[in-house]
Amino acid sequence: MEGAPVLLVFAFVSLQQLLCICSANSRLTLTLTQPLLPNQTLLSPAKIFEFGFFTPANSNRWYLGIWLQKSPTKSIVWVANRNSPLRNSSSAVLNINNNGDLILLNQTNQVIWSSPNDGTPGRTQNPIVRLLDNGNLIVVSSEDPKRFIWQSYDYPTDSLLVGMKMGWDLRSGLNRKLTSWKSSDDPSMGDFVYEMNPAHRLPELIFRNGSVKLFRSGPWNGVQYSGTPDVKSNAMYKFIFVDQGKDLYGEAMSNDDSVVSRLFLSPSGLLLRQTWNDKILDWVLAFNLVKDICDRYGLCGVYGICNIDEPFVCKCIEGFEQKSADDWNRADWSGGCRRRTALDCNNRDGFQRFSSVKVPDTAFSWVDKNMSLGECQIKCLKNCSCTAYSNTDIRGSGSGCVLWFGDLIDIRELSEGAGQDLYVRLAASELGAQVVQHGGSGKKKRPVAVLASIIVVVGTLLVILTVWCFIKRTKWRKKDQARSKLLSWRKRLDIINGVALGLLYLHRDSRLRIIHRDLKAANVLLDNEMNPKISDFGLARIFGGDETEANTRRVVGTYGYMSPEYVAHGLFSMKSDIFSFGVLILEIVSGKQNKGFYYRGGDFNLLGHAWNLWNEDKTLELVDGVMVMEDELSRCEVLRCIQVGLLCVQQRPDDRPTMPSVVMMLGSDTTNLPQPKHPGFYYDRSCTDEGPSSSENFSYGNKVSFTQLEGR
Ligand SMILES: *[C@@H]1O[C@H](CO)[C@@H](O)[C@H](O)[C@H]1NC(C)=O
Ligand SMILES: *[C@@H]1O[C@H](CO)[C@@H](O)[C@H](O)[C@H]1NC(C)=O
Ligand SMILES: *[C@@H]1O[C@H](CO)[C@@H](O)[C@H](O)[C@H]1NC(C)=O
Ligand SMILES: *[C@@H]1O[C@H](CO)[C@@H](O)[C@H](O)[C@H]1NC(C)=O
Numbered sequence: 001m002e003g004a005p006v007l008l009v010f011a012f013v014s015l016q017q018l019l020c021i022c023s024a025n026s027r028l029t030l031t032l033t034q035p036l037l038p039n040q041t042l043l044s045p046a047k048i049f050e051f052g053f054f055t056p057a058n059s060n061r062w063y064l065g066i067w068l069q070k071s072p073t074k075s076i077v078w079v080a081n082r083n084s085p086l087r088n089s090s091s092a093v094l095n096i097n098n099n100g101d102l103i104l105l106n107q108t109n110q111v112i113w114s115s116p117n118d119g120t121p122g123r124t125q126n127p128i129v130r131l132l133d134n135g136n137l138i139v140v141s142s143e144d145p146k147r148f149i150w151q152s153y154d155y156p157t158d159s160l161l162v163g164m165k166m167g168w169d170l171r172s173g174l175n176r177k178l179t180s181w182k183s184s185d186d187p188s189m190g191d192f193v194y195e196m197n198p199a200h201r202l203p204e205l206i207f208r209n210g211s212v213k214l215f216r217s218g219p220w221n222g223v224q225y226s227g228t229p230d231v232k233s234n235a236m237y238k239f240i241f242v243d244q245g246k247d248l249y250g251e252a253m254s255n256d257d258s259v260v261s262r263l264f265l266s267p268s269g270l271l272l273r274q275t276w277n278d279k280i281l282d283w284v285l286a287f288n289l290v291k292d293i294c295d296r297y298g299l300c301g302v303y304g305i306c307n308i309d310e311p312f313v314c315k316c317i318e319g320f321e322q323k324s325a326d327d328w329n330r331a332d333w334s335g336g337c338r339r340r341t342a343l344d345c346n347n348r349d350g351f352q353r354f355s356s357v358k359v360p361d362t363a364f365s366w367v368d369k370n371m372s373l374g375e376c377q378i379k380c381l382k383n384c385s386c387t388a389y390s391n392t393d394i395r396g397s398g399s400g401c402v403l404w405f406g407d408l409i410d411i412r413e414l415s416e417g418a419g420q421d422l423y424v425r426l427a428a429s430e431l432g433a434q435v436v437q438h439g440g441s442g443k444k445k446r447p448v449a450v451l452a453s454i455i456v457v458v459g460t461l462l463v464i465l466t467v468w469c470f471i472k473r474t475k476w477r478k479k480d481q482a483r484s485k486l487l488s489w490r491k492r493l494d495i496i497n498g499v500a501l502g503l504l505y506l507h508r509d510s511r512l513r514i515i516h517r518d519l520k521a522a523n524v525l526l527d528n529e530m531n532p533k534i535s536d537f538g539l540a541r542i543f544g545g546d547e548t549e550a551n552t553r554r555v556v557g558t559y560g561y562m563s564p565e566y567v568a569h570g571l572f573s574m575k576s577d578i579f580s581f582g583v584l585i586l587e588i589v590s591g592k593q594n595k596g597f598y599y600r601g602g603d604f605n606l607l608g609h610a611w612n613l614w615n616e617d618k619t620l621e622l623v624d625g626v627m628v629m630e631d632e633l634s635r636c637e638v639l640r641c642i643q644v645g646l647l648c649v650q651q652r653p654d655d656r657p658t659m660p661s662v663v664m665m666l667g668s669d670t671t672n673l674p675q676p677k678h679p680g681f682y683y684d685r686s687c688t689d690e691g692p693s694s695s696e697n698f699s700y701g702n703k704v705s706f707t708q709l710e711g712r
């Protein structure tokens with residue numbers, strides 16, 4: 001028992017020593033007389049970021065870059081010489097010259113890289129290079145330390161940190177954009193780009209793979225990017241858009257400097273909002289910008305409109321019909337739609353209003369910010385190739401005019417009030433037959449879609465999902481506590497099924513495979529209709545291609561929901577989420593949700609209790625006393641649920657079902673379920689006072705080492 005603190009103190013001391021050794025070669029400034037050598041780094045004042053030489057894993061090239069100081073794997077957020085690596089770092093040196101230029105020389109004193117400048121000569125004397133705590137590497141003159149002569153923030157690589165601008169400096173032609181690394185070993189420019197559309201004065205952000213568009217944010221409409229209604233200023237972040245004639249950019253500003261967050265464009269083409277987690281020393285996913293299938297550029301083809309709440313997401317906009325019914329029946333919508341009735345083009349056409357949409361691609365559009373909507377309509381009618389118009393700014397009663405020419409593509413129906421009005425040109429005869437059907441009221445919600453939108457809220461700049469959830473949760477929590485007692489079996493089953501679909505989405509359907517790692521009753525939010533939503537992705541991990549399991553030295557999560565292999569070995573996988581889900585099912589059935597009960601000493605062991613009742617053929621005794629079971633059918637469903645729950649919490653991960661089979665087992669009353677083996681409950685209160693031990697045996701009743709366990 002006394003060994004633990006001593007061990008801790010020792011660990012602490014050696015960590016301190018380690019830091020001291022490191023900092024001998026770390027400093028705060030680079031000057032004319034003090035260049036940066038390969039064995040040295042610059043630190044930001046609060047030691048958040050570090051700048052220096054690095055070589056990526058599996059590479060023998062050297063680069064200059066900025067990384068999170070605490071990150072064990074040097075998580076790089078900026079690279080200077082991404083396209084011109086050093087082959088050998090020995091004797092390389094980074095200088096600053098009298099002009100304020102950073103110059104990287106190799107062994108033979110040849111210039112490998114220099115900081116791009118706008119050609120202004122004689123910019124400074126006594127330049128000083130510093131790294132700021134927001135990750136910005138700056139050059140200032142000693143006379144005027146507030147004015148940045150040069151800053152790395154103007155040249156983003158694959159990470160957009162808070163405070164970085166995205167867009168154009170039209171004087172110098174500087175395009176501040178994100179470009180992915182070629183691979184995780186190679187920082188050179190990859191094919192994925194996220195940038196502001198420069199073509200005309202209707203700015204929007206385009207995500208592309210080479211020249212192929214993957215996603216667009218929709219144009220800035222004075223409040224937000226029109227296709228990303230979830231990204232709005234909130235307590236933590238402020239989103240602004242600046243159009244100063246010479247400068248055109250979007251920016252996210254943080255109200256809390258202690259949160260490090262980035263928009264990250266991964267080498268495999270994922271556009272992710274991540275926040276740095278100081279506990280696990282790694283980035284965690286806040287959300288994926290491309291949140292669902294309707295965000296896929298042009299999914300429904302020309303004149304098609306996407307609605308994620310419909311069973312078939314694509315349909316033709318009114319007045320149009322499918323070009324190829326066969327293709328549409330095969331869910332290939334890319335061919336799109338065509339007009340039912342040709343335009344008259346002689347002033348006898350009219351316009352159909354579509355409310356609350358993400359407006360179509362503006363690649364072929366024309367803008368006048370001074371025109372009214374009425375003038376806009378007249379202007380559009382005068383030119384036969386004009387197909388639609390809208391306001392450029394939706395604030396107040398709306399202002400400005402944008403006209404579209406040619407086919408309309410990439411339109412999306414958003415929930416009521418989230419989008420803006422679009423007026424599409426139709427022949428007069430078509431208009432007669434139209435009834436305005438938009439606005440989103442009375443839509444049937446598909447659980448997967450709803451969950452999806454919670455899981456990965458689309459955004460162009462910044463929104464931290466967890467913050468958002470926190471705000472929602474404070475509202476929801478009160479309600480669900482008061483009402484949880486009243487939940488009928490039907491409602492409970494809906495919740496179980498809803499969470500199952502959400503988890504299925506995370507594990508299989510989302511473009512990313514996401515392990516939640518902290519699934520528990522408290523993280524299941526209920527809205528007014530008691531629809532469940534999985535929340536709190538603070539610990540979630542993304543899995544790439546073939547990866548199915550990962551190891552973490554620091555186990556974070558919630559006692560009682562964590563699978564034995566996760567607690568004991570730090571191994572988490574989809575199967576550890578399944579375990580948590582199993583616990584959740586048993587909790588919901590037994591009415592013990594939100595109690596945090598089963599692991600706390602002497603209280604009540606749910607898994608053990610359920611397992612015993614199962615073996616004694618008294619399974620229904622597990623059921624919550626206040627629960628209203630409607631009929632005999634319900635009893636079968638309850639038994640089925642408990643059996644699925646027990647299958648999910650089996651000790652061996654391989655024995656546990658996958659999420660697709662869980663969903664199948666829950667949804668079918670004919671499938672024969674396998675017999676569960678004994679559950680992986682291992683926790684025995686009396687064992688925890690033993691301090692760290694090397695025992696990693698976690699079978700029933702055995703001792704477990706909790707060395708790095710952190711409860712939440
Ligand atoms: C760093 O490298 C330089 C030149 O290679 C060398 O002179 C110096 O001793 C090194 N410093 C340390 C602390 O290793
Ligand atoms: C780098 O250069 C040094 C000094 O010339 C040399 O000793 C070393 O072998 C080189 N390393 C590589 C990987 O070429
Ligand atoms: C230094 O850089 C130049 C230009 O890229 C290259 O030709 C030369 O081989 C490099 N020298 C060493 C020692 O790597
Ligand atoms: C990007 O484009 C390349 C080449 O066209 C293609 O092979 C790859 O699948 C694309 N990736 C994505 C994510 O669209």
Ligand SMILES: *[C@@H]1O[C@H](CO)[C@@H](O)[C@H](O)[C@H]1NC(C)=O
Pocket residue numbers: 370
């Ligand atoms: C738009 O209106 C403003 C103020 O009324 C005016 O200063 C500006 O010149 C106008 N711009 C155009 C393009 O007409």
Ligand SMILES: *[C@@H]1O[C@H](CO)[C@@H](O)[C@H](O)[C@H]1NC(C)=O
Pocket residue numbers: 366382383384385386405
């Ligand atoms: C209609 O608009 C297109 C696109 O702006 C333009 O090329 C064409 O000249 C216009 N036609 C007329 C008659 O103004």
